[in-house]
Structure formats: structure tokens, C-alpha cells
Amino acid sequence: MGESILKKRAGIEKQVDEFMDRVSEAGLLCKNGMESYLKGNMEAFAQAMTSIRETEHKGDALRRSIEQDLFTKTLIPESRGDVMELLEDMDALLDRFTGLIWQFEIERPDICSEFHDDFKELLHYSVESVEADVRSCRAFFKDIHAVNDHIHKVSFWEKESDKVSTRLQRAIFGRQDLRLSHKMHLRFFAKQVDRIADEAEDVADRLNIYVIKRTL
């Protein structure tokens, strides 16, 4: 009996780990995709898009399987609701990365070369903030007292992302030679990237509460 219970748990532990891998992977693929887009390498961009779509599907399947296990096997009753929310939140971040790449594909924004570095830097900070979230989540499951070692970094990366976003928007609207519609289009993309870091920070805030609830 004991062995089979432990096996079941080993299964769900692995799934949670794999799900976190997928979130992390989506950030890296998004970064690759945007860089390819900015370089004009549309073949590499298309490949990144295919990969990120697969990652999203795998992430969704894993999340559903974990949630099903949580309920059908009535696991962690005291934290089940919190863990469910956490998984949904992390999945939403994964979707954000996918959505961003899709928007690049659909809207094909014309990003002036002088903004390339800022866009890259902005996405780098957003990806880092999500990475810090992933590390915090892993710690939440494995070593709850280590969550604090990672969680504060999310805020740091979010602030950095805010700074770059503001600077980038100022630069966009400072250009007199661009049409307003073009400026607004670029602003929209800057905001989309920045929003990932904002949401990562919201997830970290909620995670903080879950940690307090579990350690009480």
C-alpha cells in the first residue's frame, strides 16, 4: 500500500517538475523567436513558433493531468486550492509567451532597428522574472523555506522591465518621423512584453501568501 502511494506521488512530483520545465522553456523559445523576428530570419521564427506551440500543448496537458490527480486522489487537501491557482497562473504566463509570438506572426510589427536592443532587453527581464517565478514554485513544492531566496528577484526583474518599458515608450513617441498609428502599434508590443513581468510579479505575490499559509 505504502509503496503504491509513494509511486503515485513520485508520478505527480515528476509532472509538476515537467510542467515547470515547459514554462521555463516557453520563455526561452519566445526570446529566440523574437530575436529571429528582429533579425528578419523568418524561417527560424517559424520554427520557434512551432516549438512554442508544442510546449504550450504539453504544458496544458500536464496541468490538466496534475489537476485531475489532485482532485481524484484528494492530494494535499490543505493546499490543493492554492496549488491549483498557482498552476493556472503559471500556465497563464506560458500562454502569454505563446500569445506574444503569435502576435508577432499575425501583426508583423515594423520595429525600427534603434528599438531592437530595448525590445530584447525588455523581453530578457520579463523572461527572467518568470524564471524567478519558476524557481520559487519549485522551491514551494520541494523546500518551502527556500522560496524567499527566489521570490524577491521577481520584483527586481519587474522593476528593471518597467524602467526599460518606460524608456522604450518615450523613445517611440519621441520619434517625429513615425506615424501615430505606427507609434501606437510599437507601444502595444512594448506593453505586451512588459505585461509578462507584471503578471509574474502578481504570481509571486500570491505565492508569498500560499507560503505563509503553509508555514503557519
Added chain:
Amino acid sequence: MFAIFLTSGLFLGWSLGANDAANVFGTAVGTRMISFRKAAIYCGIFVIFGAVISGAGAAQTLGELGAVNAIAGAFVVALAAAVTVYWLTVLGYPVSTTQAIVGAIIGWDLFAGALIDFGALEKIVLSWFISPILAALLSALLYKMIAYGIKYARIHMFSLDALIRSGLLLAGIAGAYSLGANNISNVVGIFVPISPFSDISILGWFKLNAAQQLFLLGGVSIAVGTFTYGKRVMMTVGQGITEMSPVAAFVAVLSNAIVLFLFASQGLQAFFLGHGLPAFPLVPVSSSQAIVGSVIGIGLIKGGRGIRWRMIGEISMAWMLTPIVAVLISFVSLFIVQNVFQQKTFIPVEYQITAGAELRIREAGIPTDKLAEIREKTYPTAAQFQKAVSQRMVLSAREINVVMAATKIDRIMVTIDAVKRANGSSLTSEQKRAFRAQWRKTFEHHWQLEKALAEASPEWRARPGDKEQNREVMRDLDYVYRLIRASE
């Protein structure tokens, strides 16, 4: 008639199952670590195993109700205890079934004019304080240690969940087994001597004797009680006192078991003393009260803000009400059964200072000069005799016990039937030989049989300082006494 009498025992079993299952599975169900259904199934199965396998100690099968000397009286006493526990279960409070039984027996003592066991009353009152305090201290300490251990062991959330779940289930199973083994005698023990059952063989695999069949019935009644009405009290223990984490739920069950094991286990004390080690003192602890203490202990170590003190007040009130209500219900019901239904609820026990009794009192170092005028006078009840004695001289509690035991009239004759039945028992051959020597002898007092046996063989004698041996001798004496009574 047997079936009617048995119903009150089964009702008591049902109430016990509905209330006491919370002691073993309450925190697990309250924290949703184990579903109520699963807990009730495991609890039911292992209560029955405990009752049938470990409940059948030869001389201890009568339980607390053995003190009641008429079967109709035992029926009413069991019913009074059952109604008391049922009422408090409906209200959702964890209470001690044994304390309800002791209360109901005191009601019978009052009605029958028998001596009230103040020692038992004192134990009840002490257990209200000792059980929760010991359990709270231990659970607080254990909680700190286990929380510290978990922090440094870095166990994955799901692995910890699995470990705690298995721990709760195993602790619950062990608790259910001992719940069945320890309480079954209170539920149906009194009905064993009048049971019409005979041995049955199940598919030739194993045999169930008459007592075990009764214990099986009693075990099933406890299991049914847990299944049909156990959830309410479980929720009080697991959720009503304070919000608990699964770790806290496990610590509560663990500290409950440890407190019972360390402070109420005669076997453990005998083991320590037998190996020349200092033993834990045996103190009156009740599982129902210890589990509440365990939960409070954890609530306190977490700062005490989450504890619902109002609920604790209500539970304390229920503890106090348990024996009081049982006394009242028992007394009133006995009155009705005796006078309306014309049933004999007690056999009068007379007291008399016979020549032998006087000698025994004097041998105990108590002067009997002042009792001269009541010598050879027969008193119909213990209460009246005790009053007559206390009017003439002041005695300590121990001295009163000596006088009462020496003067209690209990005419018995050792019949051939009793000797035959003793031959087939687990007594030693030396004990059997000494018992055979008493054939056809009659005794005026119970202690005279003890004395005659002690004179006939050293194996019937108490040895100073050897608690274990003395307990065994007492058990064997009680056994042959019941054999004689049953064969009359």
C-alpha cells in the same frame, strides 16, 4: 429475554462507535486527509478485529459492568450510559464512554444501596485535567520537533502528503484495534455468562467461541455507530477546536497514543519495573480527553489565536455532564424498571460482623470493641451498614474498605461443576489442585475462599512487591469466583 438485554449493550456499542471513533480518525477526517467513508471502513474492520481477537481475556470479559450483580440492572446501566453518550454525540462533543458507564454504575450503586466507588469518581475528575494537560504538553513538543525535522529534511510537498496520510491511516488502524479490544468488554461483556451461543466453525478454518460471537456482534455495533453517526464528533475534533494542518493532525493522533501508552499501560509499567527501571506513574487518562488536549496543545504552540475557546468550554461542560447525566438517567430508569416492569435490577448484598469477619478486621489492626453492639446483626445494604459503623467509630478510607470487605456476606459453595470447569481452564495444575481441595466447602464471605486457597497453595498467595503476580492472582481469584457463581 437475552436478545432484549443485549439490545442495550449493542446500543452502547453503537454510541461508542459514533463518539470514540473521533479519537482515532477525527483529525485525519477533519483535515480531509482521509475521507470519512474510508476512515469509517478501516475503523469498523479493525474495531471488529480488536474486539474478537484481543477482547477475549478470560477473566476480564465482564468489564466495568461486572460490578452490577443482576442482569436487568446491567441492562439499565448500559442503556443509561448509551443514552448519555448518544445525547452528547448528537451535540457533537467528544466524551468518554467509560466515564458514562462509571456514572451509570454509580446510579445503580445509589439505587441498590451499594457502596459508591469514590476512587472511580476521583479518577474521572483527575482525568479531566491530567489527560488534556499531558497530551497538550506532548503534542506541542512533538509538533515543534516534527516541524523542525520537516524543515531540514526538505521533503517534497507530495511525498510529505503521502507520508502523513500513511501515518494517519496506520495510527488510525492501530487506534481502532485497541478501541475494539479495550471497550468490547464494556459493551457486551456482561452478557457473556448468559449467552445462548455455542461454538461455531467457519468453513473449518477457524472457530468462534460463544464469547467471541458476542464480541463480534458488539464489534459490528461499534462499526455501525462509526459509519452512521461518527462524522459529527470527528468534525468537532478535527475542525471545531482549531484549524489544523495534516502534520498537526498526525501529531495529535501520535501524542494521544503515546500518552495512553506511557501513562495508562500496565504492561509497560510492569516491563520497566521488571527491568529495574523507573516507570512512568500510572495516571487516569481518557483517550477522548487526551485527543482534545493534543489538538489544543498544537493550537497553543502556534500562538493560540486560532483556538475556539468557546468550543473548548462547551466540550469541558460535556465532560462534566457525562457522569452526572449518566447517574441521573441510570437511577431514574432503574426505579422504573424495578417498580413498573417488576424486574430485579440488583441482588441485595447483606453485611454482618460474623466471628470470622471480626477476626479478620482485628488482624488488619483495627480495634473492634466499639462494634460489639452491632455484632451478628444483619444489615440489608452496604450504605446502612457503613452508616452504623461510622456512627460508632471514625475510620480512614482504607480501614472502611477493610471492614466492608470483611463483613460482606457472600455465601458460596464449591460445587463439582465448578471444579470440573476449573480443570478445563488455563489455571496452573497447582492452582487447580488447591481449588479441588475446596470441593463441597461453603464460605460465608468472599475473602474466606481467597484465604482457603492461599493456605492450600503458594500459587494462590499474593507476594509483597510483585505487582504483576498479584494482579494475576486477583484475576484468577475473580475467575474461580465467577465459575462458582455460574455453576450454582
